[in-house]
Amino acid sequence: xxxxxxxxxxxxxxxxxxxxxxxxxxxxxxxxxxxxxxxxxxxxxxxxxxxxxxxxxxxxxxxxxxxxxxxxxxxxxxxxxxxxxxxxxxxxxxxxxxxxxxxxxxxxxxxxxxxxxxxxxxxxxxxxxxxxxxxxxxxxxxxxxxxxxxxxxxxxxxxxxxxxxxxxxxxxxxxxx
Amino acid sequence: xxxxxxxxxxxxxxxxxxxxxxxxxxxxxxxxxxxxxxxxxxxxxxxxxxxxxxxxxxxxxxxxxxxxxxxxxxxxxxxxxxxxxxxxxxxxxxxxxxxxxxxxxxxxxxxxxxxxxxxxxxxxxxxxxxxxxxxxxxxxxxxxxxxxxxxxxxxxxxxxxxxxxxxxxxxxxxxxxxxxxxxxxxxxxxxxxxxxxxxxxxxxxxxxxxxxxxxxxxxxxxxxxxxxxxxxxxxxxxxxxxxxxxxxxxxxxxxxxxxxxxxxxxxxxxxxxxxxxxxxxxxxxxxxxxxxxxxxxxxxxxxxxxxxxxxxxxxxxxxxxxxxxxxxxxxxxxxxxxxxxxxxxxxxxxxxxxxxxxxxxxxxxxxxxxxxxxxxxxxxxxxxxxxxxxxxxxxxxxxxxxxxxxxxxxxxxxxxxxxxxxxxxxxxxxxxxxxxxxxxxxxxxxxxxxxxxxxxxxxxxxxxxxxxxxxxxxxxxxxxxxxxxxxxxxxxxxxxxxxxxxxxxxxxxxxxxxxxxxxxxxxxxxxxxxxxxxxxxxxxxxxxxxxxxxxxxxxxxxxxxxxxxxxxxxxxxxxxxxxxxxxxxxxxxxx
Numbered sequence: 001x002x003x004x005x006x007x008x009x010x011x012x013x014x015x016x017x018x019x020x021x022x023x024x025x026x027x028x029x030x031x032x033x034x035x036x037x038x039x040x041x042x043x044x045x046x047x048x049x050x051x052x053x054x055x056x057x058x059x060x061x062x063x064x065x066x067x068x069x070x071x072x073x074x075x076x077x078x079x080x081x082x083x084x085x086x087x088x089x090x091x092x093x094x095x096x097x098x099x100x101x102x103x104x105x106x107x108x109x110x111x112x113x114x115x116x117x118x119x120x121x122x123x124x125x126x127x128x129x130x131x132x133x134x135x136x137x138x139x140x141x142x143x144x145x146x147x148x149x150x151x152x153x154x155x156x157x158x159x160x161x162x163x164x165x166x167x168x169x170x171x172x173x174x175x176x177x
Numbered sequence: 178x179x180x181x182x183x184x185x186x187x188x189x190x191x192x193x194x195x196x197x198x199x200x201x202x203x204x205x206x207x208x209x210x211x212x213x214x215x216x217x218x219x220x221x222x223x224x225x226x227x228x229x230x231x232x233x234x235x236x237x238x239x240x241x242x243x244x245x246x247x248x249x250x251x252x253x254x255x256x257x258x259x260x261x262x263x264x265x266x267x268x269x270x271x272x273x274x275x276x277x278x279x280x281x282x283x284x285x286x287x288x289x290x291x292x293x294x295x296x297x298x299x300x301x302x303x304x305x306x307x308x309x310x311x312x313x314x315x316x317x318x319x320x321x322x323x324x325x326x327x328x329x330x331x332x333x334x335x336x337x338x339x340x341x342x343x344x345x346x347x348x349x350x351x352x353x354x355x356x357x358x359x360x361x362x363x364x365x366x367x368x369x370x371x372x373x374x375x376x377x378x379x380x381x382x383x384x385x386x387x388x389x390x391x392x393x394x395x396x397x398x399x400x401x402x403x404x405x406x407x408x409x410x411x412x413x414x415x416x417x418x419x420x421x422x423x424x425x426x427x428x429x430x431x432x433x434x435x436x437x438x439x440x441x442x443x444x445x446x447x448x449x450x451x452x453x454x455x456x457x458x459x460x461x462x463x464x465x466x467x468x469x470x471x472x473x474x475x476x477x478x479x480x481x482x483x484x485x486x487x488x489x490x491x492x493x494x495x496x497x498x499x500x501x502x503x504x505x506x507x508x509x510x511x512x513x514x515x516x517x518x519x520x521x522x523x524x525x526x527x528x529x530x531x532x533x534x535x536x537x538x539x540x541x542x543x544x545x546x547x548x549x550x551x552x553x554x555x556x557x558x559x560x561x562x563x564x565x566x567x568x569x570x571x572x573x574x575x576x577x578x579x580x581x582x583x584x585x586x587x588x589x590x591x592x593x594x595x596x597x598x599x600x601x602x603x604x605x606x607x608x609x610x611x612x613x614x615x616x617x618x619x620x621x622x623x624x625x626x627x628x629x630x631x632x633x634x635x636x637x638x639x640x641x642x643x644x645x646x647x648x649x650x651x652x653x654x655x656x657x658x659x660x661x662x663x664x665x666x667x668x669x670x671x672x673x674x675x676x677x678x679x680x681x682x683x684x685x686x687x688x689x690x691x692x693x694x695x696x697x698x699x700x701x702x703x704x705x706x707x708x709x710x711x712x713x714x715x716x717x718x719x720x721x722x723x724x725x726x727x728x729x730x731x732x733x734x735x736x737x738x739x740x741x742x743x744x745x746x747x748x749x750x751x752x753x754x755x756x757x758x759x760x761x762x763x764x765x766x767x768x
Contacts, residue, residue, distance in 0.1 A: 057768065066340025067768045068364055071356030075346045082357070 370702020427583020563703025
């Protein structure tokens, strides 16, 4: 459902003011607790889809932690992103097992097919590309994650096909709307 | 009490002591580039490797606690090779350029490379990414020289509680700096320069303004005066190999004259003036609160000499700004007085007078360029140098510091008392203020032995004291029987503690001294490296010696200050004082 928010002109599924309200609830819950920064960042990223500067500065103020520290934690974990990501986040595992079984080739194939580099998002905002170091599925190497779905024993030659599946699923959805 | 041996020497230590600290007790030197006394060790630099019997690999001495019966070796083939390899790896990433580096001959990494006889870089390869940041008035940062030791992170977060610097990113790409590797100006930084004081290499330094000063000196149309802060005289000698705590007031004065300054003055003069203004302000606030029952008067009053502290208060505790004394710092009072009163005295235009400051402080560089600091109509203080920069200037001038005779500072702005000397160390401004305030309201001599208020002296982070005010002069009778409560904090995390105690109602003070840097100005961000507690204590002892050797030791007895009031300012907190010597503060967003 698309709703208009009283204070902003955004047309997202959840109005932005609602996201901020939920963020503030989270902050109230975690304020003063040791080790609260990472869970708050995780929840914030789930809410907003990424971690905008305004959100990070707000978290820094509310949890009374220096902005540089908050930024340091955000930059340390590849899970966190400060840029809006596409609808589908593709993470390529470059951990040891996946690497020796061709993770790098998969990454190159993805870059070529999507015409983006690591950390970037396609123009249609459908795909973002990231790398990871081991998703704990070494027996299925090489693996990639597309959002929460694990794709096992991926072959570089099958990448185009895989992406096409996601694209056509999107198109079908678009038509039925 | 665990007992261990280090190189077969038996050592008894307290539980929890690390190998590095135990070795120090028996004068065994273990090199380190990341250790900071009093802070949690993080073993970041890996240079302090030692051999411990029973362990296959070397351990970091800084972060390994001693255990009973431990047998440690600090000098064997394995350790020498391991340490050497660590240093070589640090050098391989480090953008050296030693000859043109600000830290040439004052660099811990350079010294270690020399100690270990490293003559070639065996591991040439990728260098750290260079981001040069000169976005703030006081500090410059060069990431290509950074060795990721994280001392700056520790001092900025733990000691000062500011948190401008933090590791960004991870692995090889780790960058020590402000949020998202942005310029320092984009986060809250109080410009205290403690990071520059403890950086082992040339990654963080003060903005070098020596050339600007030479330009003024070489300009015949300018009358260039210099003021030196009280803390300089107890530390400048270290730039020339003197042990910490050597007083070099006389040599410094001669050096400044030989460099070519037209008049050599003393920030001490305006430190005495500060006491006159600040002491009167305190008494005025007390009167308003106690006699007039004025609810709007803010107590306790905080000192305002330390620009790092002012920056901190403006960003972190804006609600406390009404409690800050409106007095400018002695540096700024000096600029304002030099370009008005003194200009008039020597028949010069303010614009032809250039005021140079030598400060133990980097935040003073920031303070001097604050837009409101132009009471004389133009910038009151033109250039601020650190103690280290003055050391360089003396060397550039080709002066043999050791051979310089002593000389006296010029009148009138070079005349001062012992109360001004002690502005250099924690507890000193409080003691100086009490010496004057007490005599002003009782008409009697300050009753403390040797005039020292020992409860507020020393390196304890937050100190408290109280004095019962009795037998007062009639005009001050409203204070009769009042127990004047004071507190002294140094290091900003201690200032925070004091404020929290006040806010929670745990403590009720009338007057609080805050100095931004640990130990006060003698431990400032612009002082010769390396400053640890032993060095702080030596410098403080020197400052007290300087005070004690004086005939005049109370600010209100300074004849030049008395004359300034008689001829020019009229009275403390008067109209002219307000115009020249007082300021206001502005809340800033904390980032």
